[in-house]
Amino acid sequence: MSSETKQILTTDGIPLEVSLKKAERKNKIRAFLLVAPLLLFLIITYIFPIGEMFSRSIDDKMITNMLPKTFKEMETWDGKELPSEEVFSAFYADFKVLVEKQEQGKLGQRLNKEKNGFNSITKKLLRQIKRNKINENQSIKEQIMKVHKRWRDVEYWQAIKRTAPPYTMAKYLKGMDMYYAADGSIAQVDEDRRIHRILWLRTLEIALFVTIFCFLMGYPIAHLLATLPMKYSNLLMICVLLPFWTSLLVRTASWMILLQQQGVVNDFFVLIGLVTDDNRPEMMYNKVGTYVAMTQILLPFMVLPLYSVMKTISPSLMRAGKSLGGTPFVAFWKVYFPLTIPGIGAGCLLVFILAIGYYITPALVGGASGTLISNQIAYHMKTTLDWSFASAMGLMLLTGVLAVYWIYNKLVGVDNIKLG
């Protein structure tokens, strides 16, 4: 490391480092070529779409391109009183271009999202232009202000100015039930309209509980798998993996058959007299259904990392614990359990991250109270076609997952994860 050390030469007089690099170059190129297809695949299918998603979620260029002259003139406007004649004429010029391209409707809709009432006043302005009521030799400002009283309201011009930047965080705010108020500050949506925050919390809650249930059920199974003799453990392993080999849709559908009010589980409860026939509990289209189905489906993701860690723990450690005087519980808690923490971490992280973005199962068995944020994203993708909002929420979800990963790294350390 020290700079005093002399450069080491090979027997042929070439510096050792140079020679080493030369000798290793071929191997490096070969290694890179081997991973190149995967790298390319990842860039195309992963990094590029995420970048695209991000740019879409903050993209607000449409209106920037529609009103280029207006925004240029507005740069010098202080935004406190009505803008000057120049701004009005620039807006008029931009608007005429849009009318020729028949895109003024889009402008109206976009501005209407920013402030209610824009749609009707742009239509009114359009009619005036169509009737050639605007004389370009006179003051444009005076004439536009006459079209509708809202054109005389400074708040509407402020709204236009707010749309000037090509990027906006509005979608992200909407995802957290917030919005830009008229003065540009961030405000909360009315309490009775805060649907997204409820969904975020519910998603976290369900992911957390599914992780806990998976852990409570998976730990003993993994332990059994790791300690049973080969012939039994193989059979048990197949039972654990069986869900993996069945389509997710089929598994969810079979839970629907089991859990519905006239379903197998309810029939059984009635049979053993746990509930009366006319009072069958609802176990589907609510959280219960989501919990049950998701726990069963995600269980292998908990069992496998735990199993792979437990498999490496020598049985003599438990024996040592007992022979040294620890009761079976003490030996388990002080010796065995701490050694399984890497597996617990890996399993919990896997299940939690998978659960937080789960879609099909909650969509099918979740009902209204069991839907998650991913269902909301799908709704905006397919029904409202607000892709930028869907992208924004998708990215928020991704950020959340990365945050969980970061916290996990701080608490347990990613190096301690053992997936197998």
Next chain:
Amino acid sequence: MSKNPEFVKFDKVDKSYDGKVLVVKDLQLDIAEGEFITMLGPSGSGKTTCLMMLAGFETPTNGEILLDGNIISNIPPHKRGIGMVFQNYALFPHMTVYENLAFPLRVRKVEKDEIDKKIDKALSMVSLNGFESRMPAQLSGGQQQRVAVARALVFDPAVVLMDEPLGALDKNLRESMQYEIKHIHESIGVTVVYVTHDQSEALTMSNRIAVFNDGKVQQLSDPAELYEKPVNSFVAEFIGENNTFNGEVSDIDKDTCKVKLGNAEILANPISVKSKGEKTTVSLRPERALINPTNKMDNMFTGKIEEVIYHGDHTRIRLDLLGSSEFILKVPNSTSNLELKVKEDINIGWNSIDARALDTK
């Protein structure tokens, strides 16, 4: 304090894992207090099973195990108070050396000061002072081994079991650890039950050795007797080197017998043969046969040298003698070195008392 000669007692113990094969058959073994006893045998001979039964990890299928007069078959391992050193050390990898040693004391609710004192004593016993805060993974194999020994002794158990503890160490380290464990045993006087398949380890360390084969104790005696006076051909074969002749007893009286091997006859010491016509295997230690003996010996033969192997401190010579080409001689490396050449004939002699006529293999 008088020593209890039956401190640990295996009383007619049988053990079977599958209900078909007996791994341990009718084991009868008394271990005295403070004794270092070794269970020696090939793998699968049942020695480790015996140890596990004593530790409480296996239950005897039949019979009882007594510790200081109390039946312990129904006492779980953690209440037996027996220290154990495992084959792969079984140090807790997530605990420091200190925590490893503190484990048996903490579960016994020993006071903190007392724990510190005992750990300090145990570590100085294995000369590992100053290693308290190391993790097991930061120690060498030999050091881990010492920690494992210290941990098994730190809570002053009445008995310490060691299950092939030196198996993973290299030869030199293994030898020095053998002496170290032996000295620890001598200084604290704990009862040690040691399991190994390495005969030299057993001979070096033990007060007594129980040779196991096929689920049974073949011979239980002190190292010298075991080597000098094996009672059957398995023990003779298993302990040390051994030249064998298979033949038939042609004549027998009180101290000697004649054994007919093909067309020759040798004189031997009848150990397990009783009458004429019995088949027998005669066992002779290589170092008991001499080249060109100066004194008169009752067995004198001529053999042809087949192979000379130099071993540093001694030279091994393979001879063609009495129809067997596997007869081994050990010649110590001394100043009066003999000129030994392959294909030359030499005279060999041994006393009949050293040639033990045992059961056939």
